[in-house]
Amino acid sequence: MFSVKKLLGKEEKFFDLLEASADEAKISAGLLSKILTHEGAAQASSIHEIIQARRKDKRITQQITEELCKTFVTPLEREDIEALSLALYRIPKTVEKIVERLTISPARVPRESLQKQVMLLEQAADCVVFMVKQLRKGTQIERITDAHSRLQFAEGEADKIMLSLVKDLYNGPYDAKEVVILMELYDLVETAIDRARDAGQVVFQIMLKYS
Numbered sequence: 001m002f003s004v005k006k007l008l009g010k011e012e013k014f015f016d017l018l019e020a021s022a023d024e025a026k027i028s029a030g031l032l033s034k035i036l037t038h039e040g041a042a043q044a045s046s047i048h049e050i051i052q053a054r055r056k057d058k059r060i061t062q063q064i065t066e067e068l069c070k071t072f073v074t075p076l077e078r079e080d081i082e083a084l085s086l087a088l089y090r091i092p093k094t095v096e097k098i099v100e101r102l103t104i105s106p107a108r109v110p111r112e113s114l115q116k117q118v119m120l121l122e123q124a125a126d127c128v129v130f131m132v133k134q135l136r137k138g139t140q141i142e143r144i145t146d147a148h149s150r151l152q153f154a155e156g157e158a159d160k161i162m163l164s165l166v167k168d169l170y171n172g173p174y175d176a177k178e179v180v181i182l183m184e185l186y187d188l189v190e191t192a193i194d195r196a197r198d199a200g201q202v203v204f205q206i207m208l209k210y211s
Helices: 004-008 014-035 040-070 078-104 111-138 142-169 174-209
Strands: none
Touching: 014 040, 014 078, 014 111, 014 174, 040 078, 078 111, 078 174, 111 142, 111 174, 142 174
């Protein structure tokens, strides 16, 4: 067991910012789920909120960069903070791309199929939030390892669902244009899950470094 505070000082603002960024990633995933289950005004509201979440996370990422430039002592190595900040930002950014495609898609979008993927994205985002919040606590590596395993499991399940979705596209009642559109949507959701995995991997490596 290690103590980040004891080893590297009491600088809390970076933990605050990284946790806020992880929270925005989780919020984005939850809003995407709402979009797939609502219509009309509720759906439009969720789309707006996703855009705002991505913009907020961009400001958080920029603030982290600025704080790194003017802070002499940081609680984690600078390259680790930068790597985690970038990995976290890529999650809501990818979610926003998914929403953009959904809003302009002329294809018949099988929402239930997308929901299966998005549910795993939410699980992955939950794991990332948990892992990021452990950095401040200097917790035992076992808890991080457990969350990392759950994150890897979610990614593995997402790969299985992706294979099933592609099979349905190949054998379903879709024309060529719809296959291309839906494949891009499925790929984007899978990419968002991969982004969550990447963020979790950065946290896991940081914890291993200081354990």
